[in-house]
Amino acid sequence: MKNLLDNFNEILLYLKEYKSRTFLTMFGIIWGTITIVVLLSFGVGVKKSMSKNMHGIGESIVLVWPGETALPYKGYGIGRPVLITAEDVMLIKNEIREICLASPEFSRWNTYIRFKDKKQSVNLTGIIPEYGEMRNIIPCPGGRWINDPDLNERRRVVFLGNKLKNFIFGKDVNPVGEYVFVGDIPFRVIGILKKKTQNSSYNSRDEDRAFIPSSTFTTIFGEKYVSNFVFKVKNPHDSEIAQKKIYNILGNKYQFDSEDEEALSIWDTTEMDKFVNSFSMGMNVFLGIIGVITLIVGGIGLANIMYVVVEERVKEIGIKRALGARKIVILRQFIFESFIIIGIGAAIGLIFSLIIIKIVSMLPIQEYVGTPEFSPAVAVISISVLAGIGFTAGYFPARRAANLNVVDCIRY
Structure with a gap:
């Protein structure tokens, strides 16, 4: 637990040192999170609105x-x-x-x-x-x-x-x-x-x-x-x-x-329900793909930054390895760092998403597009996508860092 806390503090210090780069990296994650959460929330709202309107005549x-x-x-x-x-x-x-x-x-x-x-x-x-x-x-x-x-x-x-x-x-x-x-x-x-x-x-x-x-x-x-x-x-x-x-x-x-x-x-009329479900599924998949693509772009930016970070800290990695740090420790540190960036960006993006959803729900457009709703399904999908991108964006740079030769690192 102490090692984890030390790693966390060390990562925060490093992120503070490079504020501009950290912000630009996070911005992609923030924007991607807003995109996927808001779009999927609109998808849920549209489905419920269509279902409600269809069921005005009766259900089943x-x-x-x-x-x-x-x-x-x-x-x-x-x-x-x-x-x-x-x-x-x-x-x-x-x-x-x-x-x-x-x-x-x-x-x-x-x-x-x-x-x-x-x-x-x-x-x-x-x-x-x-x-x-x-x-x-x-x-x-x-x-x-x-x-x-x-x-x-x-x-x-x-x-x-x-x-x-x-x-x-x-x-x-x-x-x-x-x-x-x-x-x-x-x-x-x-x-x-x-x-x-x-x-x-x-x-x-x-x-x-x-x-x-x-x-x-x-x-x-x-x-x-x-x-x-x-x-x-x-x-x-x-x-x-x-x-x-x-x-x-x-x-x-x-x-x-x-x-x-x-x-x-x-x-x-049960055929209408089947149509609504099929249409909503297709729409949610389409909206989800747009959101995921936006997040992937942010993830690529994060991966590139992590590669730069590895290059900048080659000597530090070599010293840690020389002092006995195992490859798994180096690997874990860089993956953890990418998850922190993802986590902070996702949290900020989620807050902005909820604000946007709240504002939109107050506008007189429910009759046309329904009320966007942040459902548990939206939360699970968003977290899963973010976790996958965070791990992928951090793993490959982290693996490169862990596999660096100790002597070459110290000479760097």
């Missing part, structure tokens, strides 16, 4: 629309419409173990929502309570989502999208408890959608929609068949298995080929 959900048969099957011709009931959706949920949640969805376009003199044409949607959990629908404080009593008692209650609410009631009004007319029928407002980012949608964005219990929807409008249904898989990797089972169940019941892709139209 699959949407299914009934279509028409395109293949003849057991004597039945093509072009037959596939009609699905709410009972079919519940059957699918109960029969397929990969599915944890499912909801029928009844839709009616061009339905007017009216309050006093304000009127808006919307997509009116009838669903069951599980729909909200799947679709990432969160009510604003003071309101609530549709529940089981609403469904069982066919209550005339409505949940409004936040943008729809703003148009009808205004931004500063909380309309929970108020009555609006859906067509000519009064409905009590029970909740307003909490504002969310939603990059993908179907029918229309949730902020523009009005939701009522499916039982109320079918009672008022007499609809028997669903417009579509939504289900959530327990594990995103099981999505394709669940889809095949749905084809088999509905194909057996409604007599269509389970290979007939036109019979059902499916939107698997």
Whole structure:
């Protein structure tokens, strides 16, 4: 421990003696550290932002629309419409173990929502309570989502999208408890959608929609068949298995080929997650390579300086060897010196990186690039790269120093 401390003090004295050279060497390491940390932090932020925006519609959900048969099957011709009931959706949920949640969805376009003199044409949607959990629908404080009593008692209650609410009631009004007319029928407002980012949608964005219990929807409008249904898989990797089972169940019941892709139209949002993960991985690798290259340039500068240091201290090395210092001691000293330069440069670079990340996170650009985040993964990658460069930059000059001939060194 004492020898290590002595080496440390000796190295610090040497670095102080050549301040300009030490600073220029460290600058490359500082800049490289800032580059790799900031770029990777931006990569993490962009991935989280993309994932959040994608999941505005829901996470690990699959949407299914009934279509028409395109293949003849057991004597039945093509072009037959596939009609699905709410009972079919519940059957699918109960029969397929990969599915944890499912909801029928009844839709009616061009339905007017009216309050006093304000009127808006919307997509009116009838669903069951599980729909909200799947679709990432969160009510604003003071309101609530549709529940089981609403469904069982066919209550005339409505949940409004936040943008729809703003148009009808205004931004500063909380309309929970108020009555609006859906067509000519009064409905009590029970909740307003909490504002969310939603990059993908179907029918229309949730902020523009009005939701009522499916039982109320079918009672008022007499609809028997669903417009579509939504289900959530327990594990995103099981999505394709669940889809095949749905084809088999509905194909057996409604007599269509389970290979007939036109019979059902499916939107698997788990594919978006795969895209985001692949895109983010590629982007992080690209950004990481840029940062690593910058650090390597700094490492080359450090290695060159260490070679110069060896040349300047040839006589000192010879005296140490003559007094009994082993090669490993000389080797360790120069590697240790390079690690000190790397360590100080990395620490300064990290401090500046965190300051930059903090400043950027305060700017109004989160909607476009997310919030840069210094994660444990970024820390591990940065430390690993720095350690590798520090060892490589110090090892070869140190090995040259350790292998110098003692007599030649003293004569130098």
